[in-house]
Amino acid sequence: MKTIIINHMKNISNEKEFLFSIQCSNCHKEWKSVPIHFSKAYEKPLTNAKKIVYQALFQQELESAANKAVKDAQKQFNYCPICKSLVCNSCFMICEDIDMCIDCAKELQENGEIVES
Ligand SMILES: [Zn+2]
Numbered sequence: 292m293k294t295i296i297i298n299h300m301k302n303i304s305n306e307k308e309f310l311f312s313i314q315c316s317n318c319h320k321e322w323k324s325v326p327i328h329f330s331k332a333y334e335k336p337l338t339n340a341k342k343i344v345y346q347a348l349f350q351q352e353l354e355s356a357a358n359k360a361v362k363d364a365q366k367q368f369n370y371c372p373i374c375k376s377l378v379c380n381s382c383f384m385i386c387e388d389i390d391m392c393i394d395c396a397k398e399l400q401e402n403g404e405i406v407e408s
């Protein structure tokens with residue numbers, strides 16, 4: 292699940308904040324992560340050496356922000372085992388045998404309850 296989320300997650304960060312988005316394959320609703328500020332967003336590196344330090348720090352904070360976004364996204368998105376798409380909670384159904392997206396449930400005539408309506 293984590294890898295699937297990572298593959299679908301778009302990095303829309305800029306130099307001041309870390310931000311990620313995922314789109315539901317079914318309703319195309321876009322989910323955005325909670326923006327996290329880069330700790331040195333408002334500090335200019337005074338020397339070239341500091342610039343290198345800040346760049347490394349940026350990479351590190353970007354990675355941890357991405358990890359957090361993946362964790363949050365896991366609560367918002369579900370992977371349909373039938374059509375292999377990533378859909379939001381409003382497009383996913385808890386069915387009797389196996390949980391799947393609403394389109395597949397309709398197609399396969401499975402009954403269930405939507406995760407979040
Ligand atoms: Zn959706």
Ligand SMILES: [Zn+2]
Nearest residue numbers: 371374392395
């Ligand atoms: Zn499906």
